[in-house]
Amino acid sequence: MAVAxxxxxxxxxGKISEEEWAIRVDLAATYxxxxxxxxxxMIFTHISARVPGPEHHxxxxxxxxxxxxxxxxxxxxxxxxxxxxxxxxxxVNPAGFTIHSAIHAAREDAHCVIHLHSTDGVAVSAQxxxxxxxxxxxxxxxxxxxxxxxxxxxxxxxERERLVHDIKDKNVMLLRNHGxxxxxxxxxxxxxxxxxxxxxxxxxxxxxAGGAKANPTNQGVAEKTAGQGAVGFDGFIGAMxxxxxxxxxxxxxxxxxx
Numbered sequence: 001m002a003v004a005x006x007x008x009x010x011x012x013x014g015k016i017s018e019e020e021w022a023i024r025v026d027l028a029a030t031y032x033x034x035x036x037x038x039x040x041x042m043i044f045t046h047i048s049a050r051v052p053g054p055e056h057h058x059x060x061x062x063x064x065x066x067x068x069x070x071x072x073x074x075x076x077x078x079x080x081x082x083x084x085x086x087x088x089x090x091x092v093n094p095a096g097f098t099i100h101s102a103i104h105a106a107r108e109d110a111h112c113v114i115h116l117h118s119t120d121g122v123a124v125s126a127q128x129x130x131x132x133x134x135x136x137x138x139x140x141x142x143x144x145x146x147x148x149x150x151x152x153x154x155x156x157x158x159e160r161e162r163l164v165h166d167i168k169d170k171n172v173m174l175l176r177n178h179g180x181x182x183x184x185x186x187x188x189x190x191x192x193x194x195x196x197x198x199x200x201x202x203x204x205x206x207x208x209a210g211g212a213k214a215n216p217t218n219q220g221v222a223e224k225t226a227g228q229g230a231v232g233f234d235g236f237i238g239a240m241x242x243x244x245x246x247x248x249x250x251x252x253x254x255x256x257x258x
Contacts, residue, residue, distance in 0.1 A: 007069040009089065011258055019052045024072035026187040026242075027059050027112070028256040031070035032249050033191060034116065039198055040067040041117040045179070046093075048100040049187055050111045056080055058104060060097060062090030071258045080105055095154065099175075102160030103167065103183060110171075110183035112190040116198070121180035124201040130174055131200060133222040134207050134214050138200035140229025141193070142222055146170040150177040171233070172197055188238030191245075196229075 013021055027049040034040050034047065043064055051057045059075040060082075061067070077086045080101050082094030100113045124131055130147060133139045148166040151159050167173050172193055173181040180197050184190030207214055249256060 009074050012073045028070050028072045030187045031067040032256045035067040039116050039118040046096050047114045063093040098154040102163045106164040112184045112187045114190050114194050115181045117179040120201040120205045125174045126177050135203045137196045139222045139225035141172050142226035145172045148175050188242035192238045
């Protein structure tokens with residue numbers, strides 16, 4: 001018989017450091033935003049964020065809850081192996097943390113990692129040419145995108161070495177035949193990169209759907225736009241857009257802050 005999970009737990013506000021609480025709120029908001037934009041895959045895929053401190057602990061979603069049920073207090077704290085390090089009534093999916101643990105362990109700057117299976121993101125990941133510079137959103141990511149070939153469901157810990165090799169110092173990745181991934185120094189930066197990546201994938205799917213020949217930009221324009229995007233994604237866009245996104249969530253359902 002299936003076990004029903006409660007979505008609410010006693011609040012942790014005031015019981016943990018202010019730094020950790022702020023990250024919990026931002027991470028819960030990120031889950032809600034992914035749901036809002038329709039990029040979630042039921043209870044599957046993950047968004048993780050590093051907790052301040054020397055222990056290399058991370059926050060991740062309780063396995064079995066939908067993304068619109070995630071709150072700051074029901075996020076689960078785990079170690080680099082995906083094991084719970086604090087008491088929680090919720091299970092976690094260590095196998096689902098394989099991709100995240102690889103990036104977190106290798107990249108000190110990757111404080112937040114988002115991995116999704118969105119329809120258009122998977123569609124573009126399955127196209128031989130990958131993400132094309134067809135629109136401004138795609139061109140802004142052009143210099144920061146990496147690719148990783150599909151190896152099956154991410155259960156093999158040996159794959160982590162190849163993931164790290166493929167992503168190097170990039171912050172955006174298409175997992176071939178699988179999905180999308182972004183990183184950031186915080187949830188805001190990782191989410192804004194994902195927003196642009198998902199928008200670019202959707203535009204590419206639509207632009208190519210009719211069979212018409214895509215219109216190329218003038219020489220050098222894609223590279224120029226990529227340089228402009230590299231500056232914008234490193235804190236600037238996130239700092240401007242994140243408060244607005246959280247205001248939207250507060251109007252819609254502020255329970256993510258609980």
